[in-house]
Amino acid sequence: MSGQNGQNGQNMAYSEAPAGVAARLSGGRWTRAARRAPRSPVLERVAIAVAALMVVIAVVGPLLAPHDPYAVDLGSALRAPSAEHWFGTDANGRDILSRVLYGARVTLLATVVVIIAATLIGTLVGTVAALGGRVVDEVLMRICDIGLSLPAIILALGLAAALGQGLDSAVIALAATWWPGYARLVRTLVREVRDAEYVDAARMIGVTRARLVFRHILPNALDTLYVQTTLDVAAVMLVISGLSFVGVGAQVPSAEWGAMIAAAANNLTNGWWAVVFPGLAIMITAIAFNLVGDWLRVRNDPTIREGKAR
Amino acid sequence: MARFLLRRLVTSVVVLAGLAVVTFLMTQVLPGDPARAAAGRNATVEQVAAVRVRLGLDRPLWDQFLGYIGRLLHGDLGTSVFTQRPVTDDIAAVLPSSVELVLAAMSINIVVAVPLGVYAAYRRGRAADLAARVVAMLGAAVPVFWLGLMLQLVLSARLRLLPLTGQLAFGREVSEITGMTTVDALLGGDLPAFGDAVAHLVLPAVTLAASFIAVVARTVRSSMIGALDSGYITLARATGASEFRVVVRHGLRNALVPASTILGMQLGWMLGSTVLVESIFGRTGVGAYAVNAVLQNDLYAVIGTVLVIGVVFVVANIAVDLVQLWLNPRLRQTGGGSAPAGPGPVAGAEPVATVGGTP
Amino acid sequence: MKHAKAALDTPLLAIRDLRVSFPAPDGPVEVVHGVDLDVARREKVALVGESGSGKSVTARSVLRLDADARLSGRIELDGTDLLTLPPRRMRQVRGARVGLVFQDPLAALNPVMTIGWQIIQPLVIRGVSKRVARRRGVDLLSRLGVRDAERRFDDYPHEFSGGMRQRVVIAIAVIAEPELLIADEPTTALDVRVQAQVLALLRELADERGMSVLLITHDLGIVAGFADRVVVMRHGEAVETGPVDDIYARPRHPYTRALLAAVPRIGDDPARPLAVVDASGAPADGARRREDGR
Numbered sequence: 001m002s003g004q005n006g007q008n009g010q011n012m013a014y015s016e017a018p019a020g021v022a023a024r025l026s027g028g029r030w031t032r033a034a035r036r037a038p039r040s041p042v043l044e045r046v047a048i049a050v051a052a053l054m055v056v057i058a059v060v061g062p063l064l065a066p067h068d069p070y071a072v073d074l075g076s077a078l079r080a081p082s083a084e085h086w087f088g089t090d091a092n093g094r095d096i097l098s099r100v101l102y103g104a105r106v107t108l109l110a111t112v113v114v115i116i117a118a119t120l121i122g123t124l125v126g127t128v129a130a131l132g133g134r135v136v137d138e139v140l141m142r143i144c145d146i147g148l149s150l151p152a153i154i155l156a157l158g159l160a161a162a163l164g165q166g167l168d169s170a171v172i173a174l175a176a177t178w179w180p181g182y183a184r185l186v187r188t189l190v191r192e193v194r195d196a197e198y199v200d201a202a203r204m205i206g207v208t209r210a211r212l213v214f215r216h217i218l219p220n221a222l223d224t225l226y227v228q229t230t231l232d233v234a235a236v237m238l239v240i241s242g243l244s245f246v247g248v249g250a251q252v253p254s255a256e257w258g259a260m261i262a263a264a265a266n267n268l269t270n271g272w273w274a275v276v277f278p279g280l281a282i283m284i285t286a287i288a289f290n291l292v293g294d295w296l297r298v299r300n301d302p303t304i305r306e307g308k309a310r
Numbered sequence: 311m312a313r314f315l316l317r318r319l320v321t322s323v324v325v326l327a328g329l330a331v332v333t334f335l336m337t338q339v340l341p342g343d344p345a346r347a348a349a350g351r352n353a354t355v356e357q358v359a360a361v362r363v364r365l366g367l368d369r370p371l372w373d374q375f376l377g378y379i380g381r382l383l384h385g386d387l388g389t390s391v392f393t394q395r396p397v398t399d400d401i402a403a404v405l406p407s408s409v410e411l412v413l414a415a416m417s418i419n420i421v422v423a424v425p426l427g428v429y430a431a432y433r434r435g436r437a438a439d440l441a442a443r444v445v446a447m448l449g450a451a452v453p454v455f456w457l458g459l460m461l462q463l464v465l466s467a468r469l470r471l472l473p474l475t476g477q478l479a480f481g482r483e484v485s486e487i488t489g490m491t492t493v494d495a496l497l498g499g500d501l502p503a504f505g506d507a508v509a510h511l512v513l514p515a516v517t518l519a520a521s522f523i524a525v526v527a528r529t530v531r532s533s534m535i536g537a538l539d540s541g542y543i544t545l546a547r548a549t550g551a552s553e554f555r556v557v558v559r560h561g562l563r564n565a566l567v568p569a570s571t572i573l574g575m576q577l578g579w580m581l582g583s584t585v586l587v588e589s590i591f592g593r594t595g596v597g598a599y600a601v602n603a604v605l606q607n608d609l610y611a612v613i614g615t616v617l618v619i620g621v622v623f624v625v626a627n628i629a630v631d632l633v634q635l636w637l638n639p640r641l642r643q644t645g646g647g648s649a650p651a652g653p654g655p656v657a658g659a660e661p662v663a664t665v666g667g668t669p
Numbered sequence: 670m671k672h673a674k675a676a677l678d679t680p681l682l683a684i685r686d687l688r689v690s691f692p693a694p695d696g697p698v699e700v701v702h703g704v705d706l707d708v709a710r711r712e713k714v715a716l717v718g719e720s721g722s723g724k725s726v727t728a729r730s731v732l733r734l735d736a737d738a739r740l741s742g743r744i745e746l747d748g749t750d751l752l753t754l755p756p757r758r759m760r761q762v763r764g765a766r767v768g769l770v771f772q773d774p775l776a777a778l779n780p781v782m783t784i785g786w787q788i789i790q791p792l793v794i795r796g797v798s799k800r801v802a803r804r805r806g807v808d809l810l811s812r813l814g815v816r817d818a819e820r821r822f823d824d825y826p827h828e829f830s831g832g833m834r835q836r837v838v839i840a841i842a843v844i845a846e847p848e849l850l851i852a853d854e855p856t857t858a859l860d861v862r863v864q865a866q867v868l869a870l871l872r873e874l875a876d877e878r879g880m881s882v883l884l885i886t887h888d889l890g891i892v893a894g895f896a897d898r899v900v901v902m903r904h905g906e907a908v909e910t911g912p913v914d915d916i917y918a919r920p921r922h923p924y925t926r927a928l929l930a931a932v933p934r935i936g937d938d939p940a941r942p943l944a945v946v947d948a949s950g951a952p953a954d955g956a957r958r959r960e961d962g963r
Binding site for chain 3: 540541542544545546547548549550551552555560563564567637638639640
Binding site: 145159 | 321324325328329332333336339447448450451453454455456459460462463467578579581582583585586589600601603604605607609612613615616619620623624
């Protein structure tokens with residue numbers, strides 16, 4: 001089931017990791033991928049297509065936009081959707097469709113940066129904690145606890161206050177709040193693998209520790225990790241647009257979807273299209289990535305019994 | 311059991327201490343001169359210097375830190391630049407409204423998500439299960455602030471079913487006792503005002519609840535599936551109990567153990583989400599206060615809110631653990647066996663929804 | 670639902686041509702192929718076979734506990750065909766006319782409810798007041814050999830030993846005074862000493878209450894001192910049936926002989942390899958030799 005990450009940033013999949021790891025330890029990575037649990041193939045294909053579409057739009061969107069997303073044209077302010085402006089115009093006369101297309105890049109890029117940063121830091125910290133001995137483990141985990149002791153939004157808000165307003169600050173702040181989740185996840189995964197027999201076998205042959213980590217331990221951890229990152233795309237995106245909405249992230253006149261909604265909120269009743277379409281964009285992207293992440297999760301761990309009928 | 315509680319308390323204290331450190335570092339990093347901020351906008355250079363000495367801002371870092379901790383323990387969260395009042399007073403004034411909203415949202419969530427999860431587990435694999443999960447997933451993918459706006463648009467502006475913003479109709483007043491409009495109206499015996507306050511609470515509460523229904527429903531579903539597969543369920547059937555009784559009386563109690571963790575965490579998460587919801591609906595509350603503070607670069611107000619919410623979170627987590635002890639008799643015996651190690655991820659309960667305080 | 674024929678010669682339980690199949694990815698799989706089985710009143714029947722023989726499935730079919738199983742044939746309890754009963758009637762049968770003792774007491778007991786609560790459920794759902802039900806439950810638990818039953822009534826399953834837990838499961842099965850008790854491998858999860866106690870308890874209970882017992886087991890060693898009749902199952906079919914003494918003295922089917930030969934006896938040469946039952950159902954050489962030697 002998707003939606004494993006609340007938009008307030010809850011990361012849910014942690015203790016599913018051990019089950020997944022146990023399943024993975026019994027066989028090659030790709031053979032297991034072949035043993036799928038029965039799912040709805042149509043839904044999956046649609047989800048993957050949509051997610052891919054969003055990525056494509058993020059990359060080439062600006063080329064597709066029919067109008068300049070930043071051009072102010074007060075004469076055509078708040079026009080309903082029409083042939084010329086498929087999604088209508090906002091209070092400044094800007095074409096919504098173009099802004100949504102541009103916004104894809106802004107939003108998704110910010111999201112991806114957050115996730116990559118959080119994953120890298122988290123993996124590093126988690127691996128060190130799992131392999132570095134009791135004391136190191138305790139200290140690092142307590143630090144993670146602190147990070148996890150607040151809802152992401154609040155912590156990100158606080159950090160963004162320190163860093164100043166703007167999308168850059170929001171990205172940094174959010175990455176700083178997100179990595180503890182990954183650290184915990186990676187730590188669990190690495191610990192499971194660390195104690196596995198084939199690691200002992202490798203060590204007995206004389207494999208060095210670094211090689212052990214990179215060639216044996218991490219690749220097994222990566223399977224679960226990329227499931228989590230996919231699911232996180234939706235969650236992070238929702239937080240980023242949330243931060244932009246309240247004014248802490250992307251600033252007007254940015255085409256970031258959250259900022260668009262904020263700008264349009266004042267004219268909700270006589271310009272609903274300016275609010276609806278960016279919101280739909282967020283929602284559809286989030287759903288697509290959630291479904292894809294869900295599909296990846298089930299593919300990875302065939303021991304998850306989902307469809308058994310009563 | 312005592313050992314378990316002790317361990318949790320210790321961890322909580324560590325986390326709070328860490329939070330204090332982090333917020334202290336934030337005070338050092340935040341832009342703006344706290345002395346000037348505290349002295350006021352029109353202070354002279356000498357006055358600012360005097361304030362600097364008074365606040366101990368010229369002392370070495372570790373000394374300042376101790377002073378900071380001291381003030382925290384006294385409940386002194388500094389002064390807000392924006393309101394020129396102690397932050398503690400500010401937050402105390404706005405917190406009840408947020409609590410009211412969160413409690414209303416949690417109630418809606420429980421009433422909707424628990425039966426949804428139970429039903430989806432009972433009809434696992436069938437169409438009803440899929441439908442329930444789809445609905446829940448939609449709730450989780452919708453941006454909460456957007457949902458609020460959409461509900462306002464449709465239910466308030468277009469259909470005129472519910473009020474648009476605010477906590478009471480314009481012109482209506484309720485004497486402030488607890489700070490929660492609905493409770494105050496009840497206490498004051500003013501039933502029409504109570505109804506009005508509730509009407510104003512509906513849209514924001516539903517908005518807030520929507521995104522969490524997915525989480526709770528999924529947790530309940532997973533743990534119910536686990537419970538329903540157990541031997542004792544078959545035994546209950548073998549004694550002739552009705553399906554309803556089997557599922558609800560025999561099964562749900564077990565499923566509640568991991569689900570209660572999530573339900574407890576909701577309190578903190580929802581409080582965080584008030585940031586996104588309150589301003590849309592024109593409600594005063596911690597969330598709106600925090601946003602305003604950030605936009606105004608109101609240093610102590612921001613930090614104060616972060617600390618308060620952090621404390622609420624930690625307390626909620628401990629409360630959850632106590633509830634777990636009550637629900638799960640096995641935990642009472644051991645030293646906390648599979649209990650979580652921190653206020654964050656709940657590792658032991660069940661292979662589902664563990665959550666960090668939420669990254 | 671009792672019919673007028675209370676004559677003692679009609680069997681209490683009459684299973685005729687029972688077929689049970691389960692859904693599987695490649696189509697339904699039949700695991701019981703037309704089994705006939707009778708249990709008379711006050712009779713104790715042992716249903717024996719190895720794992721996978723279908724004995725458990727057969728027994729559980731009486732209570733229709735497997736929701737995805739497809740059943741055909743007849744299962745008559747005192748004249749009433751259980752397979753055609755609507756769900757509500759079936760629920761009335763469960764617990765009050767047929768009781769089931771589960772194999773693994775740890776899995777069969779709800780960990781978050783007191784054992785007392787679980788014991789009185791079969792009565793409570795039938796309208797008995799909690800106080801009366803508790804009284805009966807405590808008495809029953811005491812009768813089953815649990816000391817200090819009154820106090821232990823409010824304890825949780827994890828506070829009991831394996832043998833005690835099994836007694837709780839038995840109490841749950843018999844408290845509503847069923848006419849037939851089905852015991853599904855009731856001793857498998859227990860150690861040998863406790864096994865003997867539990868079996869003795871079951872025997873006493875059955876005799877006291879005039880209850881019939883259908884004992885499912887793979888262990889021929891415990892059948893001899895307990896059952897009146899034996900039904901041997903293999904691969905979903907009943908291959909032999911008869912009074913217990915006959916079965917032990919003059920087993921007719923090769924499989925039965927193999928099963929009997931496989932039971933280790935005190936006084937056996939420790940170096941003797943255990944007999945195996947080969948694919949055809951006949952004992953391998955070593956066993957045959959041994960039997961002749963006796």
